[in-house]
Structure formats: structure tokens, C-alpha cells
Amino acid sequence: MYYNGQMNTEEAVRRLTEVVRRKHLxxxxxxxxxxxxxxxxxxxxxxxxxxxxxxxxxxxLTVLAQKHVAASTQNQAFNAIIFFYKEALGLELGQVSVLTx
Numbered sequence: 671m672y673y674n675g676q677m678n679t680e681e682a683v684r685r686l687t688e689v690v691r692r693k694h695l696x697x698x699x700x701x702x703x704x705x706x707x708x709x710x711x712x713x714x715x716x717x718x719x720x721x722x723x724x725x726x727x728x729x730x731l732t733v734l735a736q737k738h739v740a741a742s743t744q745n746q747a748f749n750a751i752i753f754f755y756k757e758a759l760g761l762e763l764g765q766v767s768v769l770t771x
Contacts, residue, residue, distance in 0.1 A: 679711040685758040706750035724764050727751055
């Protein structure tokens with residue numbers, strides 16, 4: 671799923687979709703979570719590979735805040751990525767600190 675330290679976006683989305691469907695979540699949830707995951711994966715391309723998953727998520731959420739997205743959009747992205755790590759990858763993330771603007 672990783673290539674040169676980068677997440678393979680299509681594989682990540684496929685795995686997320688499988689979990690969402692297995693859990694019988696709404697189609698709107700699937701679409702939203704997949705869109706958030708794609709945006710997250712795009713953001714990862716510019717980050718150093720040595721960062722922890724928590725640091726990568728923090729930076730992604732900070733970028734969203736800098737773009738002045740609504741707090742609800744930032745929260746939705748946070749929940750989508752946490753869901754992906756926990757349910758699709760089986761990883762529990764530690765503390766994530768987010769800057770707000």
C-alpha cells in the first residue's frame with residue numbers, strides 16, 4: 671500500500687470502501703470519506719516520509735484550516751482519516767493536535 675513512503679491512493683480508497691460497505695454505512699458517508707481520504711493522500715505527497723501518522727494528519731488538518739474551510743469540514747476530514755486508520759488499516763493513532771485559524 672506504500673510506495674517510496676507514500677500511500678497508494680487507489681488502494682487506500684479501495685480498502686476504505688470495503689470497510690464502509692461491510693459496516694453498511696450510508697452511501698453519502700462513503701463518498702465523503704473517500705473524498706477526504708483522496709485529499710489527504712494528495713497532501714501526503716508533499717510531506718517528509720519520516721513524519722508519524724499523527725504528524726501527517728496534523729499537517730493535513732492545518733492546511734485545511736489555512737484554507738479557511740468550515741470547522742465542520744475540518745472535523746469531517748479528521749473523522750474520515752481516523753476511521754481509515756482504525757478500521758481499514760487497524761492502527762490506532764495517538765494524540766493529534768490541530769491549529770485553528
